[in-house]
Amino acid sequence: ELKVEQNPLFLSMQEGKNYTIYCNYSTTSDRLYWYRQDPGKSLESLFVLLSNGAVKQEGRLMASLDTKARLSTLHITAAVHDLSATYFCAVVYGGATNKLIFGTGTLLAVQP
Amino acid sequence: DGGITQSPKYLFRKEGQNVTLSCEQNLNHDAMYWYRQDPGQGLRLIYYSQIVNDFQKGDIAEGYSVSREKKESFPLTVTSAQKNPTAFYLCASSSKSDKINEQFFGPGTRLTVL
Numbered sequence: 421e422l423k424v425e426q427n428p429l430f431l432s433m434q435e436g437k438n439y440t441i442y443c444n445y446s447t448t449s450d451r452l453y454w455y456r457q458d459p460g461k462s463l464e465s466l467f468v469l470l471s472n473g474a475v476k477q478e479g480r481l482m483a484s485l486d487t488k489a490r491l492s493t494l495h496i497t498a499a500v501h502d503l504s505a506t507y508f509c510a511v512v513y514g515g516a517t518n519k520l521i522f523g524t525g526t527l528l529a530v531q532p
Numbered sequence: 533d534g535g536i537t538q539s540p541k542y543l544f545r546k547e548g549q550n551v552t553l554s555c556e557q558n559l560n561h562d563a564m565y566w567y568r569q570d571p572g573q574g575l576r577l578i579y580y581s582q583i584v585n586d587f588q589k590g591d592i593a594e595g596y597s598v599s600r601e602k603k604e605s606f607p608l609t610v611t612s613a614q615k616n617p618t619a620f621y622l623c624a625s626s627s628k629s630d631k632i633n634e635q636f637f638g639p640g641t642r643l644t645v646l
Contacts, residue, residue, distance in 0.1 A: 424574075451632070451633070453634070453635075460642075461639070461640075462622060462637045462638060462639045462640050463575075463622065463637045465634060465636070468632050468634055470632070508574055508575070510574075510575075512633075516582075516628075517580065517582065517588070518563060518626055518628075518633045518635070519565075519577055519580060519590070520565075520575075520577070520635060521577075522574030522575045522576070523574055524572075524573055524574045525572075525573070525574050
């Protein structure tokens with residue numbers, strides 16, 4: 421059974437601190453996505469990671485992918501309150517059908 | 533503006549009723565998807581369609597039905613057979629013409645069973 425596990429499930433951070441969210445998945449995949457969701461809202465795409473060793477950065481967020489370890493990380497640098505949201509990773513499975521399986525999400529709360 | 537629209541934003545249903553959630557996209561995407569999200573959880577795939585007049589069951593299709601008569605539209609019916617339909621429903625679409633195949637999401641419909 422394909423599983424995608426994120427940890428931690430909940431993360432309370434102080435502004436200015438750094439932290440990393442981890443996403444482990446149980447089968448091979450050629451694509452991994454990171455999404456952000458604000459309360460009551462839809463999903464906003466953050467990063468698409470296509471290959472082993474891929475690294476993408478946008479502002480205070482940086483995502484990386486290690487396909488051999490089946491691990492992706494989302495690193496937060498010098499957190500600010502505006503980053504408070506739930507972050508999901510999602511892994512493609514099913515080949516050309518492009519189906520996604522999502523992790524359970526990490527709720528990030530950045531405290532002033 | 534190109535995008536995905538879902539309606540209604542909020543929907544209340546009495547037990548035993550069927551309800552239909554609308555999803556429309558003007559991105560010219562071939563593939564469309566329906567997901568369900570329960571509080572504090574990730575999304576789970578209900579149905580997906582790669583092409584007009586064709587669709588497949590996802591991981592939790594029981595109690596749901598779909599149609600894909602037009603490329604732009606992929607409505608989801610929540611039937612009375614769905615035992616616990618209260619959830620947030622998200623529709624997505626993607627293009628099959630590029631390698632990234634990123635899925636773009638609509639704003640969602642929040643369904644509550646009274």
